[in-house]
Amino acid sequence: MRIIIDPRVEYRYSSFYRLGLYRLFGSRNISYSVGPFLDLECNTNEQFGAGMQFILVEDNGTEHKVFLDIKDVATIEADKYEWADVYGKVNVAPGETSKYPKLIVTGPEFGLRNRSAIGLGWFGLKNYLKGCRRSNVPLSRYVQTYVYPYIRRRSLKAYERAAAVRPNYVFHASTLWYNEFASTDTNMYRGEFLKACKQAGLEIEGGLFYVEGEAPLKEMPTYPKYKELYKDFIYNHRLSMDAYIEKTKQSVVVFNTPSVCECHGWKLAEYLCMGKAIISTPLKREMPGEGLIHGKNVHFISSPEEIYQAVVEINQNRAYREQLEQGARAYYEQWLAPTKVITRIIEFIRIEKNGKGTYKF
Known part of the structure; x- marks a missing residue:
């Protein structure tokens, strides 16, 4: 399975889930490209910081769209929900899962430092260059979200x-x-x-x-x-x-x-x-x-x-x-745990695809 992540995504709040993806699939199976996400706008700081969108590509070419909503507020992003096959969310108001069949309660998470200072800087710059033609989010915002984890966060091992x-x-x-x-x-x-x-x-x-x-x-x-x-x-x-x-x-x-x-x-x-x-x-x-x-x-x-x-x-x-x-x-x-959240999303996709029972998230 391959993973394609939208580069127009803030880093510090999504670093927890990125770790899960890298641990499960390895860096060689993860790429960043704005192409598959052109129908999702990223022209404001709010859109940039709303969550992380990525696509799971199975070996047979089947694609599954995933959006992880990391906002503090309990509102659902309508355009992201319509786009996604699975909508994972940290802060879900009571009763919302019965209204939104694609909604998964991911639960609380926290920011992590997953790379060195140089690694984070280079990683952030590359993602900015990949997405800047399809986004109005300034370079300064990228710098902020990629530098912060190194200064104020630590690894999961810590x-x-x-x-x-x-x-x-x-x-x-x-x-x-x-x-x-x-x-x-x-x-x-x-x-x-x-x-x-x-x-x-x-x-x-x-x-x-x-x-x-x-x-x-x-x-x-x-x-x-x-x-x-x-x-x-x-x-x-x-x-x-x-x-x-x-x-x-x-x-x-x-x-x-x-x-x-x-x-x-x-x-x-x-x-x-x-x-x-x-x-x-x-x-x-x-x-x-x-x-x-x-x-x-x-x-x-x-x-x-x-x-x-x-x-x-x-x-x-x-x-x-x-x-x-x-x-x-x-x-x-x-x-x-980061890998557990990603695994639950994959299990949800497979259950929906095969129509076999339900899975409690």
């Missing part, structure tokens, strides 16, 4: 490398966002988690990143309240990705809550990949399979008042913590 958990230690690093949902949910829950950890007597490292400047004030005039509300946990410097990954692995427990646009954040996929004991608020978007199960893959809480007891239980009950850790990693391996 996440999977084992590290010992430190009892009574919590590391948390997240941004205080500035929209309505963040005010009532994301920021509040993250802040309450850190308060609960402090109440439980755990050593806390990291905190909540406060965004300086005019942008937060324009979107959310009350944003400065966080400096007082979470004054014990505010920090204003960025950690290196190496430190973030290693300290997260050492943390006895991690916390997840839907982020911008009520979406799955990168952190959820990272935590599952690292096999962490996760406390999470209810998810707003679908997950593949049966979803995350309380007590098996994650510890769900439904109110701020439940966080303290969850922190204490996971910190003090090693058997329960290890159960959650093993369950998180098992779910990742079954449903979310």
Whole structure:
């Protein structure tokens, strides 16, 4: 089987799925060409960053069109859905799979560094040159999306490398966002988690990143309240990705809550990949399979008042913590690993082609 990828695709958010393709098919079976995708427009940053379109070409020449929607919002790209034979999407609103028969819930993913600095630069330039005559996306946008993974992301091996958990230690690093949902949910829950950890007597490292400047004030005039509300946990410097990954692995427990646009954040996929004991608020978007199960893959809480007891239980009950850790990693391996997502897409195509039963995604 051969793979043809549209070169007019942003890199950092699609790097996770590209790794799956390269691992399954090898670089010699993957090419980049704008020709098969001329009926898909790529004239804006939104179109460039919506997802990744590629074509699976079987040995007999049969082609299958695939679009992987990586946006935070739950809306379906109408033109991409019409074009594709399979439409995979990270953030699927509840009930949408029954409305869209070609829709697959891919689940959360995260950006990866899959090439060297020189390799990424050369790779990005080649893709720009291949697609620039059929796109209005500037070279600067390509530079941004191809350089970012080298600076701010790491390889999948870095996440999977084992590290010992430190009892009574919590590391948390997240941004205080500035929209309505963040005010009532994301920021509040993250802040309450850190308060609960402090109440439980755990050593806390990291905190909540406060965004300086005019942008937060324009979107959310009350944003400065966080400096007082979470004054014990505010920090204003960025950690290196190496430190973030290693300290997260050492943390006895991690916390997840839907982020911008009520979406799955990168952190959820990272935590599952690292096999962490996760406390999470209810998810707003679908997950593949049966979803995350309380007590098996994650510890769900439904109110701020439940966080303290969850922190204490996971910190003090090693058997329960290890159960959650093993369950998180098992779910990742079954449903979310890069090769697993691509394999599920291929299985979906074959089931649709042969008309044999259904496959739960």
